[in-house]
Amino acid sequence: MQNHFGEIAGVLTAVFWTVTALAFESAGKKVGSLAVNLIRLVIAFFLIGAYSWLARGFFFPTDATLYSWKWLALSGVVGFVIGDLLLFESYLFIGARVAMLVMALAPPFAALIGWLMLDEVLSPKNWIGMLITMSGIVLVILKREKKEENGAIVKKLTSSYSIPGLLLALGGALGQAAGLVLSKKGMGDYDAFSSTQIRVLTGIIGFSILFVFMKRWPRVWAALKNGPAMKRISLGAFFGPFLGVSFSLLAIQHTKTGIAATLMAIVPVLIIAPSILLFKEKVNWKEIVGAIITVSGVALFFL
Template sequence: MILEKSILGESAALATAVCWTITAIAFEFAGKKVGSLPVNLIRLIFAFFIIGIFSYFRKGLFFASDASLEAWIWLPISGIIGFVIGDLLLFQAFVVIGARVSMLIMALTPPIAAFFGWLILNEHMSAINFIGMAVTISGIAMVILAKEHSKGPIKMKYPVKGVLLAFGGAVGQGLGLVFSKLGMKDYDPFLATQIRILAGIAGFSVLFFALNKWKNVFAAFRDKKAMTSISIGSVFGPFLGVSLSLLSIQHTTTGIASTIMAIVPVLIIIPSVVVFKERITPKEITGAVIAFVGVVMFFVF
């Protein structure tokens, strides 16, 4: 029974990695056409109703009305941190430096989540954890840093703004995951995601009113190619991807789940070449693999 539970969790983590690869490509395409802000809000609205319909047929509940008070306290906080702050920064990073490099920097999410778990939940961190984090950072640095010539200074290969945006996204996702653990416990992961999404919709709505950007949302609805990409990203991102990630941490350890999910920077290399015609060097592939190895070291050893 324990083995079956572990296999379910690990399978869900692998499925999550595939989903996040698809959604990163879809949202990069949509964000470059209509802007990252409209994409953020529209995909959450789509996901809210997709989860509602799915949950209604699965357990007779369209909305998470059976969640505990504790869930309604922590999950909305998680949604604001993860979906509004984290994804707002990440989606803009998609536009600035692309999904491939952004998702590579997002490989820092598991170590960051563990760090916040250590601070907030008193979870244990060992010396090997910090070594694993250093290895992950070195792999990322191999990709984003370069020399113009052999004796020249080391410079950022990609725009600093994009790198900082992606790092902010990783911090938001990591901290959001910790608050998800506080609120979800044994509650249904899909409905838990719906609560987080509802908080995200509310947060983005306030932002759109403050910035007077609603016209951008209506304009995005008229772009058929962007809407197709947003629809695909909504299914594989906040619906399947996020829900499967929560299902995974329910049925296996956070470390194993996070390690499997961290394979996204490697999985996304081929789609980036096929869809966006990116030119990827052996050094960048090596850096992505090293970053993944660092996450493995962080959790497995």
């Protein structure tokens, strides 16, 4: 098990992110995705601080080097402020289930950025797994549609879902991939939870500045008074920025970034059952097959 610690951490990350995706989709529809983004980071900051104080004796990561602060802070801006903002907005267009399918494009993005920045080289088997993942995404989000043009029936390849929503999710995938690589560069052997706290702090500062220019603070105060939304945000903060992000850093700390990102991409399969049970969503055979294909390459990393 020790040999696959990074891979196991990646799978657990996917489990945690399944819970947080459903919680934040529900909360975002009640109070808006921007308010959810900031509040969940503030909650996570104190959760991580309490855990770190109990585990290491540090509520705040004062023992981190300036090098770690620099790269982890940058990863917080790229991953949390830019990447998660785009991802959360995509939930409102295409829902958490489809958005997380598009997010499965993060592995090849992470592998490419990891190769450019960290000289990480993946094996042919790893690349095959990523190609399988991408083919499953294409199956789900694209469809052939018959249209009449100038009296003739023409078949065109179109999207089954909102193009703006898909582009937002794609931006989220790129932000997550870049954030992971930057995190690995800055973290080194430093504690994963404290590394997450640095990223979270940067995210809080980034969103706070953004809210000043967008004049969104009244929405944050309104969200804090919304009891049902706050319950969902708190649940999402526990499984997302606290457990999910911290375990994602544990994963990239103990295995290659592209491999870790691919294992985190099993969310589309995990999210199908709760989407049906909780939100009464209808899932067609193509989406189920696409989700299974998307993550079937995961097994290759354990063989």
